Each structure stands twice: as structure tokens, then as C-alpha cells.
Amino acid sequence: MTFLHWAILFPFLFAFMVPFLYKTFRKIHTGWFVLPLPICLFIFFLQFLPGVKYKEGIVQTVKWIPSLGIDFAVYVDGLSLLFALLITGIGSLVVLYSIYYLSKEKEQLNAFYVYLLMFMGAMLGVVLTDNTIVLYTFWEITSFSSFLLIGYWHYRERSRYGALKSMLITVFGGLSMLGGFILLYIMTGTFSIRETIAQSSSIADNGLFIPALILLLLGAFTKSAQFPFYIWLPDAMEAPTPVSAYLHSATMVKAGIYLVARFTPVFAGSAEWFWIVSLFGIFTLFWGSFHAVKQTDLKAMLAFSTVSQLGMIMSLLGVGSAALLFDHFEFYSVAILAAIFHLINHATFKGSLFMVAGIVDHETGTRDIRKLGGLMSLMPITFTIGLIGAFSMAGLPPFNGFLSKEMFFTGMIRVLNMDVFQTETWGFLLPVLAWIGSIFTFIYSMMFVFKTFSGKLQLENLPKKPHEAPIGMLIPPIVLASLVVIFGFFPNLLAYSLIEPAMKSVMPSLLKDGEHFHIHISHWHGFTAEFWMTVGVVILGIFLYLTASKWKRVYDLQPKRMTLNQLYDHSLKTAGKTSNRLTSFYMTGFIRDYLVYIFAFMIMAVGATMIIKQSISFAADDAAPVGIYELILSIVMIAGSITAVLARSRLTAIIALSSVGYSLALFFVLFRAPDLALTQLVIETVSTALFLLAFYFLPELQKKDKTRRFRLVNFIISAGVGGIVTLLAISASSERTGKTIAEYFLETSYSLGGGYNVVNVILVDFRGFDTLFEITVLAIAALAVYSMIRLRTGGKDVEENGFKNE
Amino acid sequence: MEIVTSIVAGILFMTATYLMLSKSLLRIIIGTGLLSHGAHLLILTMGGLKKGTVPLLDEHAASYVDPLPQALILTAIVISFGVTAFFLVLAYRSYQELGTDDMDQMRGNDQK
Numbered sequence: 001m002t003f004l005h006w007a008i009l010f011p012f013l014f015a016f017m018v019p020f021l022y023k024t025f026r027k028i029h030t031g032w033f034v035l036p037l038p039i040c041l042f043i044f045f046l047q048f049l050p051g052v053k054y055k056e057g058i059v060q061t062v063k064w065i066p067s068l069g070i071d072f073a074v075y076v077d078g079l080s081l082l083f084a085l086l087i088t089g090i091g092s093l094v095v096l097y098s099i100y101y102l103s104k105e106k107e108q109l110n111a112f113y114v115y116l117l118m119f120m121g122a123m124l125g126v127v128l129t130d131n132t133i134v135l136y137t138f139w140e141i142t143s144f145s146s147f148l149l150i151g152y153w154h155y156r157e158r159s160r161y162g163a164l165k166s167m168l169i170t171v172f173g174g175l176s177m178l179g180g181f182i183l184l185y186i187m188t189g190t191f192s193i194r195e196t197i198a199q200s201s202s203i204a205d206n207g208l209f210i211p212a213l214i215l216l217l218l219g220a221f222t223k224s225a226q227f228p229f230y231i232w233l234p235d236a237m238e239a240p241t242p243v244s245a246y247l248h249s250a251t252m253v254k255a256g257i258y259l260v261a262r263f264t265p266v267f268a269g270s271a272e273w274f275w276i277v278s279l280f281g282i283f284t285l286f287w288g289s290f291h292a293v294k295q296t297d298l299k300a301m302l303a304f305s306t307v308s309q310l311g312m313i314m315s316l317l318g319v320g321s322a323a324l325l326f327d328h329f330e331f332y333s334v335a336i337l338a339a340i341f342h343l344i345n346h347a348t349f350k351g352s353l354f355m356v357a358g359i360v361d362h363e364t365g366t367r368d369i370r371k372l373g374g375l376m377s378l379m380p381i382t383f384t385i386g387l388i389g390a391f392s393m394a395g396l397p398p399f400n401g402f403l404s405k406e407m408f409f410t411g412m413i414r415v416l417n418m419d420v421f422q423t424e425t426w427g428f429l430l431p432v433l434a435w436i437g438s439i440f441t442f443i444y445s446m447m448f449v450f451k452t453f454s455g456k457l458q459l460e461n462l463p464k465k466p467h468e469a470p471i472g473m474l475i476p477p478i479v480l481a482s483l484v485v486i487f488g489f490f491p492n493l494l495a496y497s498l499i500e501p502a503m504k505s506v507m508p509s510l511l512k513d514g515e516h517f518h519i520h521i522s523h524w525h526g527f528t529a530e531f532w533m534t535v536g537v538v539i540l541g542i543f544l545y546l547t548a549s550k551w552k553r554v555y556d557l558q559p560k561r562m563t564l565n566q567l568y569d570h571s572l573k574t575a576g577k578t579s580n581r582l583t584s585f586y587m588t589g590f591i592r593d594y595l596v597y598i599f600a601f602m603i604m605a606v607g608a609t610m611i612i613k614q615s616i617s618f619a620a621d622d623a624a625p626v627g628i629y630e631l632i633l634s635i636v637m638i639a640g641s642i643t644a645v646l647a648r649s650r651l652t653a654i655i656a657l658s659s660v661g662y663s664l665a666l667f668f669v670l671f672r673a674p675d676l677a678l679t680q681l682v683i684e685t686v687s688t689a690l691f692l693l694a695f696y697f698l699p700e701l702q703k704k705d706k707t708r709r710f711r712l713v714n715f716i717i718s719a720g721v722g723g724i725v726t727l728l729a730i731s732a733s734s735e736r737t738g739k740t741i742a743e744y745f746l747e748t749s750y751s752l753g754g755g756y757n758v759v760n761v762i763l764v765d766f767r768g769f770d771t772l773f774e775i776t777v778l779a780i781a782a783l784a785v786y787s788m789i790r791l792r793t794g795g796k797d798v799e800e801n802g803f804k805n806e
Numbered sequence: 807m808e809i810v811t812s813i814v815a816g817i818l819f820m821t822a823t824y825l826m827l828s829k830s831l832l833r834i835i836i837g838t839g840l841l842s843h844g845a846h847l848l849i850l851t852m853g854g855l856k857k858g859t860v861p862l863l864d865e866h867a868a869s870y871v872d873p874l875p876q877a878l879i880l881t882a883i884v885i886s887f888g889v890t891a892f893f894l895v896l897a898y899r900s901y902q903e904l905g906t907d908d909m910d911q912m913r914g915n916d917q918k
Contacts (some may be wrong), residue, residue, distance in 0.1 A: 321910060338861070587912035592827050593851070599823060624807040624855040634814045641821040641840055650832060657839050660818070664843050667811075672871045673858045676879055680846075683887045694894040695832065697901065714827040721818025729812035729848055742872040749873075750863055758861040758873040763880060774881050781888035785895045 002060045004074045010130060011121030016113045020112035030109040031099035038095060038120065042088035045081060052078045052501040054417055059130060059194075068133075069191055075130035078501025082340070083127035083251075083258055085498070090250045091120050093476035097355055097603055098242035100473035101362060112152060112240070119145035123251050132181040132191045139177065139219075142252050143170040149247060150239040162235035165568070169222050169232045177219025177259070183212035184266070197265045197508070202272065213267050216259065217276055224256025226314060227284040231564050237299040241358030241754040244299060249306050249350040257310065257343065260317050261506045268321035268507075271421040277318030282412075282433045284311025289440035293548070294555045298357040298367040298452065301444055302350065305393065308437060309346050312408060319411050319430065320506075325420055329510050330518065332418070333503070335411030337519060340502045342404035344494065345392065345487060349401060352449070352480035353389040356382055359473055360452060365463030369447065376456030378466050381474055383453045385481045392484045394445035394541070395438060395534065401489035402534075408434065409530040429533050431789050435533055443548070491521035596717055597762055603720040606728065617726060619734035629670055637663045641749030650695050658688045677760045811851040818844030831897045831907040838893065840884040846879050 014037055022030045051058060064072045076084075095116070102109060106715030122145060125138030143166075151163030181191070187203045188196050203209055220226075225233040236248050247253070260277060267273040288308025295301040320335030359382050360375065361367045376383045388399060412431040415423055459465070468474075475796030487493065496519065503517050511517070544551070586597075610616055640663065643656035661684035668677035745758055745766065753761035763771050818840050825837030853875030859867035867871070901907050 042859045434872060591909050592829070593913075595827055599827075618809075620809060623809065624857060626807050626810055630807060630810065634810055637814050637843075640819050641818050644836055644840060645821045645824055653833070653836050657836050660843050664847060667847065667850070670857065671855055673850070673876045673879075674860055675860075676850075676876055676883070679880055679883050681881055687887060687890055690891055690894055691835075694898045697898055704876075711827070714824055716821045718823035718826065721823040722816040722818075725819040725844070725848070726812050726816030729815060729851060730809055732852060733812070733854070739873070740854075740872055742874055745873050746861065746863070746870055756863040758863065758870070759876045759880065762873055762877040767877060770877075770881050774884050777885050778888045781892045784892050788895050788899050 001062055002074075003044075004058070004060050004076065004128070005072060008074065008121060008124045010103065011117040012122070015117040015121070018113045018117065019110040022274040022290035024114075027103075029099050029100075029104045030113055031095055033094065034113045034117065035095045035099070038088045038091035041124075042085065042092055043086055046079050048076050048495055051232055052076065052081050053497060057505070064134070069129055070133045070136055071192075073192065073727050074128050075194065076128065077505040078498065078503070078507040079258070079261055080127045082344070082498055082502045084124060084255070086254075086344070087120060087123050087127070087251050090246060090347060090351050090480075093351070093479055094242045094246040097245070097358070097473060097476040098240070098512065100470055101242055101358060113151075115145050115148040115152070116246075119149065119247065119252070123255070126255055130193050132184065132193060132196075135193075136174065136181060139203065139223075139255065140171070140174050142255060143167060143174055143223075146170070146236070146252055149243045150236045152240055152243065153238070156238065157348070158235075159238040161240040162232070166232040166236050168572075169229055173219040173222025173229065176215045176222075180212045180215030180219065183208045183215065187212070193262060200266045201635055203266075209267075209270070210272055213270070213272055214276075216263060216267075217280075220256035220259040221280060222256070223259070224253050224310045224314065225284075225307045226256070226280050226311060227287050228564050230284065230288065230455070231568055233307055234300050234303040237297075237303050240360065241299070241354060244302075245351050245358070248303065249354055250347040252344065253306060254313075254347070257313050257317070257339075260314065261339070261502075264317060264506050265319050265508055271325045274318055274322050274421050275426075277321065277429060278315045278415075279318075281311045281313070281315025281318055282430050282437070284308065285315060285442075286437040287311075288446065289437045292444040293440055293447065294552065295444075296369050298360065298369060298372075298448065299354070301369075301448055302353055302357060305441070305444060305448075306346075306350060308441060309342070309350065309393075312437070313342055313346070313433075314391070314451045315430065315434070316342070316408060316411055317506075319415055322415075322418055322420060323507065324573065326418075326511065329507075332411075332414055333507060333510065333517065334407060334414065336503050336506050337499065337517070338404055338411050340499050340506070341400075341407065341491075341521065344498075345400040345404045345484070348480045348483045348487065349389040349392040349399075352385055352477040352484065353393065355473075355477040355480070356386040356389065359477070360467040363464065363469055364466045366461075369451040371458055371461040372452045372693035373455035375466055376453040378457075379453070379468050380777050381478070382469060383449075385474075385477045386449045386453060388481045388484050389477075390445040390449040392488070393448075394442045395537065398488045399484050400491065401484075403488065403491050405438065406530050407521070409438075409533050413529055413619055431533075435537065438533075438537045439541050439544065442537050443545050446541070446545045447548075449621070492519070495519040495521065596713065599717050600723050601723050603717070606724050607720075610727065610731070615731055615735075617731050617734045623733070627670070628727065630667070633663050633666055633670070637667075644732045654688060654691045654695065657686055657691070663686075673759075675757070807855045808851055811847055811855065815844045815848045815851065818847065829909050831900070831909060831912075834909070835890070835893055835897060838886075839890060842882070842890070846882060849875050849879050849882070 016032065018030060021033045025033075048058070057075050057080075059073060059075050061071045061073040064070050095113075098112070098116075102112060117144060122138045122141035126135055126142060129135050129138065147163045147167040150166055151159050153159045183205075184196055185191055187206050187208050188198060188199045190199075222229040233248060233253065237244055239248070258775035264273075285308045288304045288306075288311055292301050292304035292308060295304060316339035318337045320333060320337075320339060323329040323332035324337065326332055357367060359379070360372065363379065364372065364375070366372065392399035395401045399684055409431070412434045415427045415430050418427065472650070496516070500517050501518075504511060586593075637660050640656045640659040644653050644660070647653040647656055663681065665677050665680035666682060668674075668680055745762055749761045750754060750773040753765040755761040755765070822837045822839075822841035822844060825833045825840065827899065828834065828837075836875070853872045856869075856871060858869040859865045859870040861873040863868045863870075904912065906912065
């Protein structure tokens with residue numbers, strides 16, 4: 001265990017301490033105890049920066065389940081370091097923000113910070129591990145802790161609904177991803193991601209390659225809220241705002257992005273990867289931004305915006321994967337650069353925007369943009385932060401969003417130059433959808449900031465009187481907003497320390513030893529296509545923003561019943577109903593039906609086996625001759641059993657049953673079994689007496705006036721059972737092979753057992769254990785009968801009123 | 807002879823099954839009685855119905871019938887008696903408590 005392992009496990013260990021701290025120091029907000037941990041981890045991860053810049057990643061391995069090849073291997077390279085810094089950095093800011101956001105009197109803070117720390121540790125585990133099974137383990141912990149955090153206000157119905165929805169969808173994806181990992185293991189024989197990458201060239205032709213690719217992408221798409229799995233994210237907005245800012249904008253939803261980036265070296269170069277990732281990404285970008293515009297809730301708007309931005313990063317990763325196919329890769333790898341740069345930018349501006357939305361909610365009591373407006377003068381600092389974040393999101397200069405948006409356009413336009421995977425036919429979709437999506441991005445960004453902060457102040461609609469937020473709540477968004485500005489003005493600040501190493505880990509095969517990607521991000525490219533696209537976005541965006549009330553009707557075009565949410569709700573309900581109907585269809589509660597299933601299954605299973613194996617035989621040469629007494633007795637038994645079926649009174653039925661029993665005793669006499677005959681006679685007598693005794697208290701078999709109904713199904717089933725038994729018995733006795741062990745018993749009964757009666761010697765000597773437990777059975781039956789009669793659970797009223805009627 | 811006893815056992819199984827599929831608890835118990843008779847007859851048949859003397863060694867005969875199936879049947883008779891006795895008392899008690907011996911009315915309560 002190195003310190004790197006402990007860095008992942010620290011949040012979990014600390015989560016154990018939180019409840020004690022909470023109970024002991026009620027006066028101090030628990031968040032203050034939590035705050036140092038992510039800060040320390042952030043500083044700890046910072047020291048890896050020079051390392052990843054110059055050399056290969058650092059690997060530390062601890063054995064976990066060595067027999068299965070599962071190690072807790074930690075791997076730090078550019079990509080995982082970038083994510084680790086995001087997780088711990090934004091984690092620190094979110095913890096600080098939550099200290100002011102959550103009241104220490106009203107909220108269950110211990111639970112909150114336990115979940116949050118669990119999430120933080122799991123997320124660090126996801127991005128830092130090299131073993132797919134360990135990755136999966138941490139992946140599910142993130143799903144689980146996200147479930148707990150969304151349902152934090154568990155007394156609200158919407159929270160529970162959102163938590164369940166996100167759980168179902170992300171766990172579905174997680175399980176698919178596990179399937180993908182297992183397929184990769186089957187192909188490569190290793191769970192290690194680095195070793196899988198090393199073998200990537202040899203698995204491309206494998207038949208399992210495409211299934212593994214699709215299963216893995218299912219995991220990534222559900223986690224990163226891609227179309228059509230994005231529906232859980234808007235409902236996850238029921239979580240407290242710090243959670244939304246942390247999990248559902250900056251970190252957890254990027255786990256899918258991380259997965260795609262991490263496995264790009266394995267799958268990139270195949271057409272399926274390129275098209276699935278790019279098209280789903282670009283469509284998610286369009287769909288998310290299109291739907292963000294119609295939202296009236298600030299957080300819902302941000303949720304759809306997150307969906308759309310994640311789609312943008314995803315499509316960039318997909319497009320960038322084609323760079324592997326070209327010699328002049330630097331021309332195409334700009335998409336990967338844009339993806340990584342936008343990943344950082346999105347985390348900064350989206351985090352700050354969520355915090356702004358949280359502040360507005362906290363200070364006014366509502367997040368509905370129809371009620372908000374004119375807060376600019378009351379909350380100037382919040383407004384400034386919101387403005388910076390929104391302009392960056394819209395892709396306006398001089399903020400960092402502008403830079404990544406320009407690179408995004410560049411990457412998408414360059415698809416047109418590719419001539420692989422039929423890009424000449426469908427490639428135009430990417431820049432077109434990208435451009436349309438960006439227009440809508442511009443519109444909702446403007447709506448977010450101007451509908452909230454400008455316009456008329458509607459004091460009468462606000463539950464609280466608004467005022468500026470406390471300074472502690474403002475510090476985290478200020479830090480993020482300043483990062484937005486800093487990265488905007490000095491985009492090359494991170495170029496070689498963080499972005500270039502991350503690119504290197506996404507596309508390791510492009511570079512020879514010692515080579516570097518050349519990164520230069522600048523504001524001004526000249527009058528290129530990207531520039532005109534941005535101009536178009538701004539002009540059209542402003543126009544559409546101003547005329548929004550006129551064209552908003554377009555959203556009514558999609559019928560309410562056809563939305564994905566309806567589809568999800570409906571299929572969930574249908575699944576429940578169908579399984580309920582199915583279960584109540586065959587679980588009728590009538591014992592007869594169950595017996596029918598059992599008997600019918602027996603008939604079919606045994607019958608089919610006998611037919612398939614052709615084991616029916618009638619060989620009577622070895623059989624004993626038929627005697628006249630036996631024949632008569634057989635007829636008596638058959639008559640007795642049929643009488644038992646047809647009998648109308650219980651007495652007849654009992655007598656018929658006894659006649660069969662006594663005939664059996666006579667059979668035993670004829671077949672040379674005196675002990676059996678004795679026992680059978682005695683027992684038949686006793687049971688007949690018992691039957692008579694018990695039946696004395698029981699009602700008539702049938703009501704006299706009611707004619708017995710003949711049930712055809714019952715008859716067929718019972719005829720089948722009888723037929724199968726007869727067939728089995730005849731076939732078995734015809735095919736008898738080998739000698740019996742009777743000789744041994746007959747020879748040694750006297751010499752070993754000291755008795756002439758061989759049956760008795762077998763019972764008490766050779767096979768005495770049978771007898772011991774048969775005695776036990778009798779004893780248990782006797783005790784049970786006694787206790788059933790003596791111990792009454794029905795209570796006194798039963799005894800007083802006689803029979804209890806329902 | 808084996809074929810005849812096999813058919814008899816088959817008919818016992820058939821009538822037993824038919825009785826067990828009926829509504830009345832009493833008919834079900836009679837069915838189980840017939841079923842155990844059928845099973846015992848089947849074991850005896852399976853052991854072979856070869857002529858021979860009773861398996862008592864002081865008979866000094868040349869051949870005896872197989873004693874092992876007899877021992878098995880003896881055990882089975884006693885066990886089925888124990889179970890039948892228990893089942894009977896159970897039927898008696900349930901009729902006392904529930905006032906019915908109709909299996910359809912003895913369905914558990916659905917929480918509906």
C-alpha cells in the first residue's frame with residue numbers, strides 16, 4: 001500500500017469519522033472538518049504534475065484477489081491526473097459552498113458528508129485505477145452514492161423518484177460495462193487497462209470486439225447522460241445544489257467521458273467507435289441544448305445544458321479517434337485537444353453556474369425564471385459570476401468557453417476533409433448539428449443570466465426578500481469564475497502541464513518516444529470558417545432570443561406521450577404490471593393448479609426422455625408366470641381404487657381404500673413377504689380406524705344433491721401419470737441387468753447377523769440406520785399430532801363459538 | 807406377472823392422482839393412501855417377482871426371494887403411516903379452525 005492507494009481510501013476512512021465528529025461537535029458545522037481532506041488531496045495530486053509531463057505514468061500495485069488477476073493497481077498519467085485534480089479541486093470548493101448552503105440546525109449533515117466522501121473516494125478510484133474490475137467496483141459506488149445524494153431529502157417524493165431513476169439507468173449501464181470488461185478479458189486475458197491497450201492491435205478482428213465496444217459504450221453513455229439515457233440527469237436536480245454542482249456537472253457525469261477517453265486507444269480506428277461516439281454525442285449536444293431553452297427552472301436548464309455539453313465532449317472524442325488513421329495526425333487530433341480543454345472549461349463554468357443557481361434559490365426561495373428578474377442591483381457579485389459563466393458557456397470571447405467552442409468547430413469542420421468511414425456521405429451532419437446546437441446553447445445561456453438578473457423585479461412573487469449571499473457562499477463560484485477568466489486570457493497556461501499529457505494518454509500510439517503534441521491555443525485565427533460560424537451563432541442567437549415568445553410553440557410539436565420520460569415511466573409501469581399479471585396468472589393459489597403443473601411436468605419430462613432415448617421395452621421372457629390368485633387380487637385392487645374415486649360417501653371411500661390395503665397385504669403373502677404382510681395388515685387396520693375417527697368430525701365427501709363433475713383435465717393428467725408409471729415399471733423390469741446383492745444378505749445373514757429372518761436382520765443389522773430414523777419419523781409424527789391437538793393458536797373464541805366461520 | 811402388477815400400480819397411481827386433484831381435503835388424503843400403496847407394490851415388482859421361498863433361512867430352500875425390497879417397503883410403510891396420521895390430524899384440525907375442507911376456500915389471503 002503506497003500513499004497513492006491511501007489517497008483513494010482516505011475519503012472512505014474519513015467517512016467513518018464524520019458521524020462521530022457530527023455528534024461530538026454540534027456547535028461547529030461538520031463541513032469544516034471535511035474541508036481539509038480534498039484540499040490536502042488536491043495538493044498531493046499537484047505534485048504529480050511534473051511527473052506526467054516528462055515520463056510515462058506511475059503504476060503502484062497492491063494484490064487484491066491475485067488468484068483471479070484482480071489487483072488494486074493505481075495508475076497516474078495525464079488523463080487520470082486531470083480528472084483527479086478536477087475531483088479534488090472542485091470537491092474542495094463544493095464542500096466550502098455546502099457549509100454555507102446547508103444549515104447545521106435543519107439538515108442531517110452527517111449523512112450528507114458521509115455520502116459525499118464516499119462519492120469522492122469512489123470517483124478517485126474510478127479515474128486512478130488500472131484494473132477494470134476495480135474500476136467497475138468504484139464505478140458502482142459512484143452510482144450508489146449518487147443515488148443516496150439525490151435522495152438526500154428523502155421525505156420528498158420527487159427526490160425518491162429521481163434517485164430511483166438515476167440508479168436504475170446508471171446501474172443498467174454499469175452492468176453492461178462489466179459485460180464489456182469481461183469480454184475484453186476473454187479476448188486479452190488481462191484485466192489491466194494498460195495491457196489491454198498494448199494488445200489492442202490483435203483484438204480488432206475478434207468477434208467479441210464489437211459486442212465489447214457496444215457494452216462499454218452503454219456504460220459510458222448512461223453515466224454521461226447521452227441520448228437517450230440522459231433522462232435521469234434532469235430528475236437528479238432534486239439533490240441539494242452542491243451535489244448537483246459536484247456530481248451532476250463536474251465529476252460523475254464525466255466518468256463516461258473518462259471511460260471513452262481511456263478506452264480510445266483500444267477501440268479507436270474502427271468505424272463503429274467513430275460513428276457511435278460522434279453521432280450520439282453530436283445528437284445529444286443538439287437535443288440537450290434544444291430542450292434546455294424551454295426549461296423554466298434554473299437547475300433544469302443547467303441539467304439540459306450539462307447533457308448538451310457532455311454530448312459535445314463525447315462527439316469530439318469520437319471525431320478525434322479518427323486521427324489514428326492519418327499520417328498528418330496533428331490536423332485531426334485537434335478534436336481530442338478540444339475535448340480535453342472543454343472538459344476543464346466545462347467543469348469551471350458549469351460548477352460556478354450551479355452555485356449561482358443555488359445562491360439565487362437560497363436567497364429568493366425560488367428557481368423559476370418566470371418569477372425571477374431584476375436581481376442585478378441586489379446581487380451584483382452573483383450577477384457578475386453568472387454573467388461570466390453564461391458567456392463562457394455560450395462561447396463568447398474572451399472567456400475560455402469561446403476557445404473550446406472554436407476548437408470544437410475546427411474539429412467538426414475537419415471531418416469534412418476525412419475520407420474514411422463514409423464521412424463524405426454523412427460527415428456533413430456533424431458540423432451542421434454542432435452549429436445548430438451552439439445557437440441553442442447561446443440562447444439558453446442568455447436566458448439563464450438575463451431572465452434572472454435583468455428585467456423587472458417581482459418582489460411579490462418571491463418567497464424571500466433577496467439580498468446578496470454570504471461571502472463564504474460566494475468564494476467558491478468566484479474562484480471558478482476567475483479560473484474561467486484566467487483560462488480565457490491565458491489558455492496556454494495548462495497546455496503542456498496538463499492538457500498535453502492527457503492527450504498523450506488518450507492517443508499514446510501516435511507519438512514516438514520523446515515526442516510531444518504541439519499545442520497552441522489562441523483567440524484569433526483570422527477570418528476562418530470557425531470565425532464565421534461563431535458570428536452566425538451570435539447573430540442568430542440574439543435574434544432567436546429576442547423572438548423567443550413567437551417560436552416557442554415549436555416545443556408543443558412533440559406530443560407529451562412520446563417523450564422519453566413518458567416512455568421510461570410507461571415501460572417501468574408496464575414491466576411491473578406485466579410481471580404481476582404473469583405471476584398471478586400461474587400462481588393462482590389453488591393447490592390443484594400447482595399439482596397439475598407438477599404432474600404435467602413429470603409426464604412431459606419423463607415421457608420425452610423415454611421417447612428420445614428410445615427406452616420403452618416390453619420383454620416378458622424373464623418375468624414370473626401369472627398366477628390365478630394374483631390376477632383375482634389385482635382385479636380387487638383395481639376395483640377398490642376405482643370405487644375410492646367414484647364413492648359418494650366417505651365411508652365407502654375409506655372401505656375402498658382399506659380393501660386396496662388388505663389386498664396389498666395378501667399380495668405380500670403371495671409374494672413370500674410375511675413381515676410385510678403382518679405390518680401391512682396391522683397398519684391398514686390402524687389407519688382405517690384413524691380415518692374413521694378423523695372423518696367422523698369431517699363433513700360429507702360431497703353434498704348429496706350435487707352431482708360430481710367429471711373433470712377432463714384431471715382425468716388426462718392422472719391417466720398420464722398412471723401410464724408413465726406403468727411404462728417406466730415395465731421398461732425397467734424388462735431391462736434388468738446385473739445381479740442383485742440379495743445373495744450377500746442371504747449368505748451372511750446368519751454368519752454375520754446371527755439371524756434366520758433375513759428381512760429383520762437387514763432392518764436392524766445391515767441397514768440399522770434406516771430403522772433408527774424411521775423410528776424418529778414416527779416419534780416426530782406422534783409429537784406433532786399431540787401438539788396440534790393440544791396447542792391451540794386460534795384463541796378462546798374458537799373454542800367457545802365452535803367453528804370459526806370466515 | 808411383473809406386467810400385471812405394473813399395470814395395477816399404474817392404475818393405483820392414476821386413481822391417486824385423480825383424487826389428489828380434487829377439491830376435498832379428504833379425497834386428497836385418500837389419494838395419498840392409494841399412492842403409497844401403489845409405490846409399495848411398485849418396489850415389490852421392481853425387486854423381481856421370482857418364485858422362491860420366504861427369506862427365512864431355516865427353510866433350507868434352494869432359492870429365496872429378494873429380501874432387500876421387503877426391508878425397504880417395511881420402512882416405507884411405517885413412514886407413510888406416520889405421515890398419513892399426521893396429515894389426518896392436520897385435516898381434522900384445519901376443519902375445526904376453518905370450518906371447511908374445500909381446498910379452494912383454503913387459499914391464503916391475497917393482500918388485495
